[in-house]
Amino acid sequence: EIVLTQSPGTLSLSPGERATLSCRASQSVSSSYLAWYQQKPGQAPRLLIYGASSRATGIPDRFSGGASGTDFALTISRLEPEDFAVYYCQHYGTSPFTFGPGTTVDIK
Amino acid sequence: QVQLVESGGGVVQPGRSLRLSCAASGFTFSSYAIHWVRQGPGKGLEWVAVISYDGNNKYFADSVKGRFTISRDNSKNTLSLQMNSLRTEDTAVYYCARPHSGNYFAALDIWGQGTMVTVSS
Numbered sequence: 262e263i264v265l266t267q268s269p270g271t272l273s274l275s276p277g278e279r280a281t282l283s284c285r286a287s288q289s290v291s292s293s294y295l296a297w298y299q300q301k302p303g304q305a306p307r308l309l310i311y312g313a314s315s316r317a318t319g320i321p322d323r324f325s326g327g328a329s330g331t332d333f334a335l336t337i338s339r340l341e342p343e344d345f346a347v348y349y350c351q352h353y354g355t356s357p358f359t360f361g362p363g364t365t366v367d368i369k
Numbered sequence: 370q371v372q373l374v375e376s377g378g379g380v381v382q383p384g385r386s387l388r389l390s391c392a393a394s395g396f397t398f399s400s401y402a403i404h405w406v407r408q409g410p411g412k413g414l415e416w417v418a419v420i421s422y423d424g425n426n427k428y429f430a431d432s433v434k435g436r437f438t439i440s441r442d443n444s445k446n447t448l449s450l451q452m453n454s455l456r457t458e459d460t461a462v463y464y465c466a467r468p469h470s471g472n473y474f475a476a477l478d479i480w481g482q483g484t485m486v487t488v489s490s
Binding site: 307308317318349359362 | 404406413414415416419428430431464466468469473474475476477478480481482483
């Protein structure tokens with residue numbers, strides 16, 4: 262089973278700042294099979310990034326994804342008020358399709 | 370519009386069973402695998418199970434293997450998750466979710482609103 266570790270657990274930032282979230286896989290994960298989701302309280306998750314770096318439909322270009330080996334990153338270039346939420350990574354190349362534990366981005 | 374709607378959640382005693390449903394609309398249901406993902410109170414997302422577009426292939430998380438089964442009726446655009454021998458740790462919001470391409474090796478771009486399952490004596 263591939264275990265995903267996300268860091269930091271919480272990121273406290275101000276609107277307009279840059280956010281960089283990390284997701285590390287316990288073994289090789291093809292970049293084609295790594296996604297990022299955003300979840301706000303009381304809502305279902307929303308797909309942001311798939312294939313490590315492709316934005317989903319309707320996702321603003323301030324969200325970007327990258328990969329280097331078993332390390333993946335989600336970057337929000339300039340935080341908007343609506344971006345304060347919890348972010349999860351997930352791999353989907355093989356079962357079980359595990360999620361990371363999440364990173365909370367909250368307002369400083 | 371493209372939509373998934375879960376139902377069937379509720380309060381159930383440990384050891385009992387519950388059946389969740391997921392109704393799909395707005396897309397060709399029979400062309401897509403569908404996943405179940407759950408989220409315990411105050412916890413992160415946990416992948417539970419997936420069924421292929423034709424129902425012939427199914428995969429489960431170790432935490433539910435042997436207790437949960439998944440099935441679909443493509444003529445009715447519905448998906449079911451049969452949960453047996455429920456445990457308190459199964460308490461969660463259960464979401465059905467659709468991959469953005471037909472097979473299960475794709476990110477989940479359509480999610481239902483979730484249905485709450487509480488396992489408690």
